[in-house]
Amino acid sequence: MTKVSLVNADGSPKKGNDYCPQAPFIFGTYKDDGKPNFGMFNWLSYCWDGECHVMCGIGGEKLTKDRIHATGVFSANLVTEKLVPLADWFGNHSGNETDKALANVKIERGSLLNVPTLADSPWTYELEVKHSIPLDDGEIFVCRIANILADERLTDENVSVDERFKLVRSALVAGVGRYYGVNSTPLGKWGDWRDAKL
Ligand SMILES: Cc1cc2nc3c(=O)[nH]c(=O)nc-3n(C[C@H](O)[C@H](O)[C@H](O)COP(=O)(O)O)c2cc1C
Numbered sequence: 001m002t003k004v005s006l007v008n009a010d011g012s013p014k015k016g017n018d019y020c021p022q023a024p025f026i027f028g029t030y031k032d033d034g035k036p037n038f039g040m041f042n043w044l045s046y047c048w049d050g051e052c053h054v055m056c057g058i059g060g061e062k063l064t065k066d067r068i069h070a071t072g073v074f075s076a077n078l079v080t081e082k083l084v085p086l087a088d089w090f091g092n093h094s095g096n097e098t099d100k101a102l103a104n105v106k107i108e109r110g111s112l113l114n115v116p117t118l119a120d121s122p123w124t125y126e127l128e129v130k131h132s133i134p135l136d137d138g139e140i141f142v143c144r145i146a147n148i149l150a151d152e153r154l155t156d157e158n159v160s161v162d163e164r165f166k167l168v169r170s171a172l173v174a175g176v177g178r179y180y181g182v183n184s185t186p187l188g189k190w191g192d193w194r195d196a197k198l
Helices: 063-071 083-093 159-169
Strands: 025-030 036-041 043-047 051-061 073-078 107-109 117-118 124-136 140-151 170-175 177-181
Touching: 025 083, 025 117, 036 063, 036 083, 036 117, 051 063, 051 124, 063 073, 117 124, 117 140, 159 170
Parallel strands: none
Antiparallel strands: 025 036, 025 073, 043 051, 051 140, 073 124, 107 117, 124 140, 170 177
């Protein structure tokens, strides 16, 4: 492989994650008037603080950020291939300008937290903000996972993990501005190469 440094048209180093895919999530919050609001958020990852925590980066000003500040809680709903059109729409309309409580979207209140969740997402986090780190033009939230609402088929011990993984059909988002499906080809277990002579 020949590698090159990526540069912008003016020669400055390029910043971005063009070919680094991530699983996108739809974040849900309740507005002041009790109606749900949803936005699409790709920059979600995990960190360890005694147990698994979720961390996410919200850039600029948006209603989701304001509502997280106001309530301290939100849901993060994994986006599947089927949910891509809805997620894209949520991600391209500001909650400050558009009522995003769509009548044909099945919304359920979280089990432990007062957050709106999407019934059609197979993996939903109910999150409580533990730390927030303000940036110059954005903010990072480190969140305690209060609860995970999962498609019950993912808990079926009679089905192999590889088969359960295939059920999820998560979407992927790449910084290059495209959505992709996940190729669920099993590649092995963690530790399979622990003793490999490489
Ligand atoms: C594919 C995609 C991924 C996005 N990921 C993020 C993200 O990780 N962080 C962020 O701040 N905004 C992200 N956005 C933008 C928000 O979804 C967008 O600003 C949305 O309008 C926010 O909704 P709200 O105004 O109801 O909060 C993304 C948008 C799209 C289409």
